Each structure stands twice: as structure tokens, then as C-alpha cells.
Amino acid sequence: xxxxxxxxxxxxxxxxxxxxxxxxxxxxxxxxxxxxxxxxxxxxxxxxxxxxxxxxxxxxxxxxxxxxxxxxxxxxxxxxxxxxxxxxxxxxxxxxxxxxxxxxxxxxxxxxxxxxxxxxxxxxxxxxxxxxxxxxxxxxxxxxxxxxxxxxxxxxxxxxxxxxxxxxxxxxxxxxxxxxxxxxxxxxxxxxxxxxxxxxxxxxxxxxxxxxxxxxxxxxxxxxxxxxxxxxxxxxxxxxxxxxxxxxxxxxxxxxxxxxxxxxxxxxxxxx
Amino acid sequence: xxxxxxxxxxxxxxxxxxxxxxxxxxxxxxxxxxxxxxxxxxxxxxxxxxxxxxxxxxxxxxxxxxxxxxxxxxxxxxxxxxxxxxxxxxxxxxxxxxxxxxxxxxxxxxxxxxxxxxxxxxxxxxxxxxxxxxxxxxxxxxxxxxxxxxxxxxxxxxxxxxxxxxxxxxxxxxxxxxxxxxxxxxxxxxxxxxxxxxxxxxxxxxxxxxxxxxxxxxxxxxxxxxxxxxxxxxxxxxxxxxxxxxxxxxxxxxxxxxxx
Numbered sequence: 001x002x003x004x005x006x007x008x009x010x011x012x013x014x015x016x017x018x019x020x021x022x023x024x025x026x027x028x029x030x031x032x033x034x035x036x037x038x039x040x041x042x043x044x045x046x047x048x049x050x051x052x053x054x055x056x057x058x059x060x061x062x063x064x065x066x067x068x069x070x071x072x073x074x075x076x077x078x079x080x081x082x083x084x085x086x087x088x089x090x091x092x093x094x095x096x097x098x099x100x101x102x103x104x105x106x107x108x109x110x111x112x113x114x115x116x117x118x119x120x121x122x123x124x125x126x127x128x129x130x131x132x133x134x135x136x137x138x139x140x141x142x143x144x145x146x147x148x149x150x151x152x153x154x155x156x157x158x159x160x161x162x163x164x165x166x167x168x169x170x171x172x173x174x175x176x177x178x179x180x181x182x183x184x185x186x187x188x189x190x191x192x193x194x195x196x197x198x199x200x201x202x203x204x205x206x207x208x209x210x211x212x213x214x215x216x217x218x219x220x221x222x223x224x225x226x227x228x229x230x231x232x233x234x235x236x237x238x239x240x241x242x243x244x245x246x247x248x249x250x251x252x253x254x255x256x257x258x259x260x261x262x263x264x265x266x267x268x269x270x271x272x
Numbered sequence: 273x274x275x276x277x278x279x280x281x282x283x284x285x286x287x288x289x290x291x292x293x294x295x296x297x298x299x300x301x302x303x304x305x306x307x308x309x310x311x312x313x314x315x316x317x318x319x320x321x322x323x324x325x326x327x328x329x330x331x332x333x334x335x336x337x338x339x340x341x342x343x344x345x346x347x348x349x350x351x352x353x354x355x356x357x358x359x360x361x362x363x364x365x366x367x368x369x370x371x372x373x374x375x376x377x378x379x380x381x382x383x384x385x386x387x388x389x390x391x392x393x394x395x396x397x398x399x400x401x402x403x404x405x406x407x408x409x410x411x412x413x414x415x416x417x418x419x420x421x422x423x424x425x426x427x428x429x430x431x432x433x434x435x436x437x438x439x440x441x442x443x444x445x446x447x448x449x450x451x452x453x454x455x456x457x458x459x460x461x462x463x464x465x466x467x468x469x470x471x472x473x474x475x476x477x478x479x480x481x482x483x484x485x486x487x488x489x490x491x492x493x494x495x496x497x498x499x500x501x502x503x504x505x506x507x508x509x510x511x512x513x514x515x516x517x518x519x520x521x522x523x524x525x526x527x528x529x530x531x532x
Contacts, residue, residue, distance in 0.1 A: 167357045167361035170326075170361075171355065171357075171361050171374075172378065173331055173349055174329055174349045174354070174355040175349065175351070175374075175375050175378045175379060176348065176349045176350070176351060176378075177378045185363075185378065190363075192365075264365075265406070266364035266365060266406065266407075266408055
């Protein structure tokens with residue numbers, strides 16, 4: 001198997017250079033897009049002479065962010081904690097349900113249609129009910145996040161558990177592995193790339209769920225800030241809250257992308 | 273147990289029923305494989321070679337008849353029977369050495385003893401220094417070598433191979449068949465090897481079982497008496513192998529063996 005390969009001098013540097021260029025481009029290009037969009041927004045506010053209480057310019061929003069820099073972090077924290085708690089709870093609840101669906105034909109045919117029916121309910125419509133049942137604390141917000149995140153996590157995990165490559169199944173079966181060994185050593189790890197698809201969908205929805213929960217009745221959180229600033233026509237503050245929400249979503253999403261690279265480095269690689 | 277017979281297949285038939293039709297995959301198969309013998313199963317697609325292998329492995333219950341390995345009836349997978357597939361089926365999240373050690377973990381064997389054995393096997397397969405690599409960093413041929421090490425690590429007495437080199441390019445394939453012959457020389461196992469390749473079948477086999485399709489039957493069994501190690505190069509005294517290859521061609525392309 002040993003092969004003598006002569007590598008032309010400078011190849012490694014060139015390859016490394018190309019990889020670094022690729023990494024830079026993957027950060028630079030999206031940044032440029034965002035900068036261009038903000039520029040367009042700014043230009044539009046000047047060209048069309050929009051009133052700041054209708055559409056504030058990026059500068060107005062920035063000034064508002066700076067002015068409220070002591071008040072806003074508490075609201076960011078509230079929304080972030082609700083999103084993460086709900087997301088975590090959805091994982092803890094969703095994965096066992098997915099396992100049950102993947103392993104039992106009976107449970108699949110009983111739970112699955114019920115889940116689809118439940119998911120068809122517009123979750124926003126039950127937000128006021130959650131407030132009636134659970135009050136104005138973080139309870140209804142976390143519940144809303146769970147309700148929204150649960151479905152994509154269950155679907156993707158169950159799909160992953162049911163798509164174990166046939167050879168893997170034959171391999172462990174031929175070793176007379178117990179069902180638990182099959183699950184732990186092969187089926188669950190093989191499902192991880194699918195699980196991450198669901199998690200990435202869910203984390204984007206998690207923040208939306210928290211904000212919807214806050215819209216209906218809250219005393220803190222970025223959703224509350226948006227509602228409150230709407231009531232006294234402080235559009236700049238509403239925009240500032242939206243910017244923070246977007247940033248939060250993006251950061252949470254990329255945190256998951258990094259976790260995926262670490263935990264599932266083989267995903268996307270040419271298998272076999 | 274010690275009558276020298278590793279595998280006996282006794283009037284095994286297999287019928288797959290779907291809602292619309294039933295497929296007669298195997299019909300009354302009789303086969304005995306001696307301890308340490310290398311048997312290749314050759315036949316056109318759909319002649320039930322892989323099905324027969326899965327039945328011997330205990331992965332598929334036969335519709336009729338019985339299979340014995342070392343005298344014991346096979347009704348479930350056995351730990352002394354090992355399997356290899358067309359694809360390497362290496363777990364992508366495990367390193368090369370951990371893939372080789374998977375059977376050791378599942379069978380709860382002594383980890384330290386078998387780690388040494390795994391390293392030995394990898395060295396024998398020319399994979400020294402690759403223990404820590406991940407499967408996706410290896411070529412197809414190297415992945416299949418790792419799969420072979422995994423199949424041998426718990427020292428099974430029977431190795432069932434389902435077209436293990438079919439997904440590889442022709443040169444790698446030839447290289448690996450020669451290497452399998454060498455490794456088989458050092459670790460004498462009973463091997464049943466399914467293949468489409470006449471060259472592979474003749475090069476490796478003590479006996480070639482030629483199967484015919486629909487329903488899968490044993491058409492002929494050919495003995496290969498050429499001395500080992502066999503090779504394909506100029507130095508090979510290949511008259512015997514040439515004669516058998518020619519005979520196999522005749523058999524496989526004969527009218528009565530073709531699907532009608």
C-alpha cells in the first residue's frame with residue numbers, strides 16, 4: 001500500500017491558501033450581502049424621505065440601540081432563555097417519541113397521525129389560551145417554543161432512525177447484537193445527520209415561538225419590547241428589537257452548525 | 273462436530289411472497305462445505321446466491337430445509353460466522369481501529385487481547401499507520417480491507433462474503449483477491465464467496481458452485497485443483513485455471529442456464 005508520491009514544491013501552501021480563501025469567502029460574502037442590504041435600506045429612507053416613525057433609517061436604529069443599551073440586554077436574555085429552554089425541552093421530549101415511532105409499527109400508526117393533526121393547528125391561535133392556563137410568566141412562552149420545535153425534531157429523528165443503511169443493520173444483526181446495542185452503536189449515531197436537520201429547522205422556529213408567546217402577554221423579552229414600542233409609535237425601538245432577534249437567530253443557527261461539524265464530521269462526506 | 277464439515281445445506285428452498293406474486297428464489301439446494309474450504313458461488317443475477325448466503329448467515333429463515341454450521345442448526349446469526357458485503361459498511365463515526373473492534377465490543381470479548389489482534393490484522397492487510405483514520409479518508413479498496421479485518425477480528429471459523437470486491441475498480445479488485453488468498457493462507461477459515469466474476473471464482477476457489485436462476489438451483493460444482501498460491505501473472509501455471517474459466521463461461525452462457 002505504500003506509495004512514493006512526489007509533491008511539487010509549494011503545493012501544500014497553495015492548497016492551504018485556497019482553503020483559507022474559501023473560509024474567508026464563506027464569512028465575507030454573507031457579510032457583504034448584509035452590508036449591501038443595510039445600504040439599500042438607508043438609501044431608500046433618504047430617497048423616499050420616509051418619516052422616522054414609519055421607517056427609521058439604520059442610523060436611527062443604531063442610535064436607539066445605543067440609547068437603550070442598559071435596558072435591552074435583560075430583554076435579550078429573557079427571549080434567549082425561553083427559546084433555549086423550549087428547544088431543549090423539545091429535544092428531551094421529541095427524541096423518545098421519535099424512537100417509539102421508529103421502533104413500533106403500532107405506535108407509528110397511532111401517534112403519527114395524531115402528531116400531524118396537532119401540528120396542523122396554527123400554534124399562534126393557542127397562544128392566548130396558554131396565557132389563560134399558565135399566566136404571564138415564562139411558562140406559556142416556553143410551552144409555545146416546545147410546541148413549535150417538537151414536530152420537526154420528531155419527524156427528522158424518526159426518519160433518520162428508519163433510514164439506517166441496510167448493510168449496517170445486517171452487520172450488527174450478523175453479530176447477534178441486542179436491540180439496545182444496535183440502537184446505541186449503530187442506529188442512533190447513523191441517524192444523527194437527520195437529527196441535525198430537524199434541530200436546525202427547530203432552532204430558527206424556537207425564537208419565533210418565544211416572540212409569539214411574548215406578544216400575547218409578557219412583561220419582558222424582545223417580543224414585549226416590540227409590542228410596547230408599537231403602542232407609543234417608537235418604531236426605531238421596534239426595529240432595534242427586530243435586529244437583535246435576527247442576530248440571535250443567526251447565532252443560534254450557526255452554533256448548531258458548529259456542533260454538527262464537531263459531532264457529525266462525516267455528514268456530507270462521500271460515504272463508502 | 274468434527275466430521276470435517278463446516279456448513280451443510282440440506283434441501284433448502286426459499287420463496288419470497290409479495291402481495292402480487294411469489295418468487296421462487298432457491299429450489300432444493302444441497303451443499304456441503306468442508307472445514308477450511310474456499311467455495312465460490314457463481315451465477316447470473318437473480319440466481320439466489322446472496323439469498324443462500326443470508327440463509328447460511330442466519331439473517332433469513334429458509335422457507336424449507338435446514339442449514340447446519342458445525343453440526344448445529346442455524347436459526348439465528350452465530351458468533352463464529354462472519355459476514356462481508358459488497359460495500360465496506362464501515363461506521364463513519366468510528367476510526368479504522370474502532371471499526372475493526374466493533375465485533376469485539378458487541379460480543380463483549382476481551383478488549384486488550386483483541387486490540388493487539390486487530391492491529392496485527394490491519395498490518396497484515398497493509399494498513400499499518402491508518403488505525404486512527406476515519407473511513408471517509410480511505411479509498412474504496414482500503415475500506416474493504418478494513419472490513420475484512422473486522423470480519424476476522426473475533427476469529428470466526430466461517431467467513432461469508434457477498435461480492436466483497438464488486439464495487440471496486442478492476443485493478444484494486446484483482447489486488448484484493450490475491451491478498452485475500454494470502455490472508456486465507458495464514459488464517460485458514462471456511463469461506464463461502466459470492467461473485468459474478470469468473471476470474472475471481474477460479475482464482476480463489478477450491479470448489480466453484482455454479483448456480484442457475486429462476487428458481488435458484490445448483491447447476492454444477494467444479495473442483496479447482498491448481499496449486500496455491502495462484503496468480504494471474506506470467507509465472508502462473510494457468511492451464512488448469514484457463515480450462516476452468518472456459519468451462520465456467522460455457523456453463524454461465526449456456527442456453528439452459530439463462531432466464532426464460
